[in-house]
Amino acid sequence: MIPLSYYLVFAAALFCIGLYGVLARKNAVTILMGIELMLNAVLINVIAFWRYRSPDQITGQAFAVMVFAIAAAEVAVGLALFISIYRRRNTIAADEIDLLKW
Amino acid sequence: MGDPINSIGNWLESILLGWGLPAGVVSAILALIGVVVLCSLLLVLDIVLVWVERKVVARFQDRLGPNRLGPFGLIQPFADIIKLLIKEDITPAGADKFIYNLPPIIALSTVLLLWAVIPLAPTVLGGDVNVAVLFIVAVGAVGTLGIIMAGWASNNKYALLGAFRTVAQMISYEVPMLIALLIPVLLARSMSLQNIVGAQNVWFIFVVPLAAIIFFISAIAELGRAPFDINEAESEIVAGFHIEYTGMKFGMFYAGELLHAVTVSAVFSSLFLGGWHGPFADQFPVLGVFYLLAKAFILYYVIMWVRYSFPRLRIDQMLGFSWKFLVPLALSLLIVVAILDRILVTSFQVQASTPLYAISMLAANVIIALVTVLGLRSYAKLERKRFPEDRPVAIAPEADFKELIVQE
Amino acid sequence: MVMQIIFLIVAVVTLGSAVMVVTVRNLVHAALWLILSLFGVAVTFALLNAPFFTVVEVVIYIGAISILMIFAIMLTRRTMQETGRSVNPGWWLAAFLSLVLFAGLLWMFSTWDGFSTTLPDLPAGVDQVRELGIALVSPNMYVLPFEVASVLLLAALIGAIVVAWERKS
Numbered sequence: 240m241i242p243l244s245y246y247l248v249f250a251a252a253l254f255c256i257g258l259y260g261v262l263a264r265k266n267a268v269t270i271l272m273g274i275e276l277m278l279n280a281v282l283i284n285v286i287a288f289w290r291y292r293s294p295d296q297i298t299g300q301a302f303a304v305m306v307f308a309i310a311a312a313e314v315a316v317g318l319a320l321f322i323s324i325y326r327r328r329n330t331i332a333a334d335e336i337d338l339l340k341w
Numbered sequence: 342m343g344d345p346i347n348s349i350g351n352w353l354e355s356i357l358l359g360w361g362l363p364a365g366v367v368s369a370i371l372a373l374i375g376v377v378v379l380c381s382l383l384l385v386l387d388i389v390l391v392w393v394e395r396k397v398v399a400r401f402q403d404r405l406g407p408n409r410l411g412p413f414g415l416i417q418p419f420a421d422i423i424k425l426l427i428k429e430d431i432t433p434a435g436a437d438k439f440i441y442n443l444p445p446i447i448a449l450s451t452v453l454l455l456w457a458v459i460p461l462a463p464t465v466l467g468g469d470v471n472v473a474v475l476f477i478v479a480v481g482a483v484g485t486l487g488i489i490m491a492g493w494a495s496n497n498k499y500a501l502l503g504a505f506r507t508v509a510q511m512i513s514y515e516v517p518m519l520i521a522l523l524i525p526v527l528l529a530r531s532m533s534l535q536n537i538v539g540a541q542n543v544w545f546i547f548v549v550p551l552a553a554i555i556f557f558i559s560a561i562a563e564l565g566r567a568p569f570d571i572n573e574a575e576s577e578i579v580a581g582f583h584i585e586y587t588g589m590k591f592g593m594f595y596a597g598e599l600l601h602a603v604t605v606s607a608v609f610s611s612l613f614l615g616g617w618h619g620p621f622a623d624q625f626p627v628l629g630v631f632y633l634l635a636k637a638f639i640l641y642y643v644i645m646w647v648r649y650s651f652p653r654l655r656i657d658q659m660l661g662f663s664w665k666f667l668v669p670l671a672l673s674l675l676i677v678v679a680i681l682d683r684i685l686v687t688s689f690q691v692q693a694s695t696p697l698y699a700i701s702m703l704a705a706n707v708i709i710a711l712v713t714v715l716g717l718r719s720y721a722k723l724e725r726k727r728f729p730e731d732r733p734v735a736i737a738p739e740a741d742f743k744e745l746i747v748q749e
Numbered sequence: 750m751v752m753q754i755i756f757l758i759v760a761v762v763t764l765g766s767a768v769m770v771v772t773v774r775n776l777v778h779a780a781l782w783l784i785l786s787l788f789g790v791a792v793t794f795a796l797l798n799a800p801f802f803t804v805v806e807v808v809i810y811i812g813a814i815s816i817l818m819i820f821a822i823m824l825t826r827r828t829m830q831e832t833g834r835s836v837n838p839g840w841w842l843a844a845f846l847s848l849v850l851f852a853g854l855l856w857m858f859s860t861w862d863g864f865s866t867t868l869p870d871l872p873a874g875v876d877q878v879r880e881l882g883i884a885l886v887s888p889n890m891y892v893l894p895f896e897v898a899s900v901l902l903l904a905a906l907i908g909a910i911v912v913a914w915e916r917k918s
Contacts, residue, residue: 240752243866244858246797249760251854253767253790255847260771262843263836268776268822272783275814276767279790282802290797291866297884300877301891303802307809308898312905314814318821319909325825326915334837365751440781471878475804482812486784489819493777501823508816515812532878 246287254280267321267331271314278310344626346465350375379467380453383600390599391418394645401649428588433496436585440494445586445593447487451480452601459607460535462617462629473534474522477608478515481563484601485511488582491594495585503581506656511563513660517667518559524552524678525612528702534608538616543699546613549678551706553613555671560605561644562663564598568651569659606640607633614640674709681705756796763789774835776822784815798871801878 253276260273282303289299325331350371357367392407392415399406407414432441457467458476470476485508492504526532528548529540537545546553562569583594610616614636617629654662685698766786773779791806837843858864871877884890 240750240868241756241796242864242868244864245756245760246793247858247864248855249764249793251851251858252764253786255851255854256764256767256771258850259843259847262846263840264771265835265837266776268818268825269771269779269835272770272779272818275783275810276770276786279787279810282806283790283793286794286797286799286802290799291868292863294869295872297877297880297890300799300802300881301884301894303799304805304881304885305894305898307805308902311809311814312901314817315905315909316912318817319913321821322824322913331825437777440777470800471876472801472804475801475808479804479807479812482808486811486816489816490781493819493823505820505823508820512813512816 243287243291246283246291250280250283250287253277253283265332265334267324267333267336268318270333271317271321275310275314278306282306344462344464346462346627375467379456383453383456384596386603387596387600388418388422390603391421391596394599397642397645398649401646422592425589425592430588430590431585433585435496437494437496440490442590444487444491444494445590445597447490448484448597449593449600451484451487452597452604454480455604455608458534459604459611459633460538460616461633462626463539463623464626465630466535469533469535471531471533474526474532474537478519478522481511481515491586492582495582497585500582500584503584507565507582510569510656510659510663511565513663514559514562514569514667517555517663517671518563520668520671520675521552521556521559522612523675524549527675527679527682534611534616538611538618541615541618543696544613544615544618548699548702549613549674549706550703551674551710552671552678553609555667555674556612557609559663559667560609561647562659564601564605564644566598566602566644566648568647568654570648570653602644603637603641606644607637609640610636670709670713674706677705677709678702752796756793759789759792759796762786763793776826777819780815780819780822783818784811787811787815799877801881 257273257276257280260276261270262273264270264273285299285303285306289296289303293299321331324336328336330336353374354367354371357370358364362370395417396406396414407417410416410420432438455477458470458473460466488511489504489508492500492502492507495501525537525545528545529537531537531540583591586594610633616636617626617633619628619632622629622632681701685701763786766782766789769782770779770786773782787806787810791803791811794800794802794806885895886892
């Protein structure tokens with residue numbers, strides 16, 4: 240009823256919207272939200288491939304569990320970094336943190 | 342004969358099929374009717390709970406409670422509800438309207454959502470989800486989200502502070518609750534609540550009492566009730582995150598909190614007290630509903646008892662208690678139960694739910710509890726030694742008042 | 750037919766709220782739209798017969814990561830209102846790049862012959878959650894990535910605490 244193509248197009252669209260969020264937004268937390276959208280698109284892709292191509296093997300689901308763990312770890316460290324940066328520079332707009340610019 | 346709920350369901354299904362509706366639509370209509378009936382019964386129960394709470398707190402505090410409206414004050418909740426409904430509905434200036442109106446709905450609906458997975462009887466169940474235990478945790482997490490939305494949308498820094506502290510407390514106590522939830526899952530080999538209830542020939546509270554205690558304490562902290570109610574303590578932060586909610590919106594928070602207490606009691610009963618198990622529950626499934634509700638209400642009474650007996654914990658004491666005491670205890674209990682289960686099942690061929698298994702687990706739990714208590718005692722002795730100075734005692738020195746003491 | 754309608758609704762809700770996440774000005778609103786799109790993703794997992802991932806998505810993303818983001822937003826605001834531009838000056842280039850990538854992905858998918866696979870049946874009598882649990886701790890399956898992910902989470906936990914520790918100087 241629903242071919243694999245629907246899920247793949249859906250995941251690709253979500254990934255591209257997340258990519259726009261990462262590239263175009265200034266606030267660092269919004270960039271992180273774009274990254275989360277991209278990771279969720281990857282998860283939809285992995286689970287759709289598991290369901291449609293190899294539902295008898297559990298590899299797809301184990302892969303998805305790893306992606307969940309990595310996303311959680313990355314968000315935790317990223318937000319800690321943002322708070323630390325905010326304490327020193329009083330801003331987290333990505334274009335105002337430019338000490339390394341030449 | 343003993344299962345009126347399923348009999349009525351089958352009769353309705355045959356009527357609807359006789360009218361010529363397709364089978365999918367018929368099952369959808371029956372599911373909808375079941376949802377409406379269950380939610381209506383729960384919300385009516387909520388009204389009764391308002392009365393129960395006020396009477397019980399009154400008796401604990403050695404007074405009578407509401408007894409003017411109706412016999413034994415039974416009309417009192419209706420008076421409360423009418424008062425809440427006719428109050429003026431104020432939205433604070435500068436509040437975000439949509440986000441301001443959403444949290445009362447979330448607070449009540451997440452509680453009702455939990456009843457979808459609680460097995461009321463061997464054959465009466467909302468949905469046999471095979472990850473029901475995680476579903477309970479997920480719905481609790483969504484409730485936490487509602488609180489932070491309430492705190493932020495009120496445009497009030499005390500509400501925001503209250504919301505932060507509430508959410509910090511709830512997240513801290515989700516960890517030991519989740520670990521303590523894993524122990525019945527391990528014993529029953531399944532995450533579905535119906536399978537956990539079915540696996541309890543011996544009630545799990547007699548097999549792993551320490552896990553039951555940890556889950557009970559974490560659940561009370563998740564509910565936000567005393568002694569963990571720093572969030573809404575009227576004497577401290579003036580009602581915390583729902584400070585700006587008036588009228589029926591506050592009523593929904595309050596009703597949601599009361600119903601959450603009964604829901605958590607029902608979950609505890611399913612996990613540790615054997616759920617719908619009881620005499621003749623297999624032949625007459627409707628008795629299972631009665632047993633579950635009886636156990637849930639007994640546990641609700643214990644929750645109220647705890648509420649009105651203990652003083653309030655400070656936020657740093659509360660968070661320290663969770664992270665420094667409950668999490669290591671729950672983790673070590675999980676490891677010991679898992680190792681013991683493996684040893685018993687593979688080496689000694691003792692199957693689960695046999696008396697030998699139950700007694701060995703009980704012995705392990707008692708040993709861990711004793712070790713913990715001894716550890717706490719030596720820690721307390723160490724703390725006392727750190728402050729060796731005499732504490733001042735407040736007695737009036739007699740010499741100052743000698744002339745005032747009347748000599749008989 | 751019913752499944753297609755449900756999928757369409759879920760996809761529209763998820764993609765719509767994802768667009769709102771990346772365009773809305775107010776940060777807390779963006780976080781709430783993110784929560785809605787994550788709910789949509791969780792429902793997609795349920796449609797794909799993976800109920801374990803539905804509840805894990807709700808617990809991890811909505812119950813922990815979103816709340817963490819809302820906390821971070823509230824702790825790093827200079828004023829109550831957001832002033833200034835919310836997008837970079839080169840935002841049109843980012844939009845163009847995203848569209849190009851989307852078109853490229855679609856073209857690449859359409860040349861793959863597995864693109865229109867229909868739904869195979871799940872193996873009957875297999876408890877997916879149990880199989881996943883066994884796979885994650887079996888020595889000849891995925892115990893090594895599982896343990897490495899656990900060490901990663903532990904490192905992230907300690908690292909986040911150390912980075913955000915307030916030095917009392």
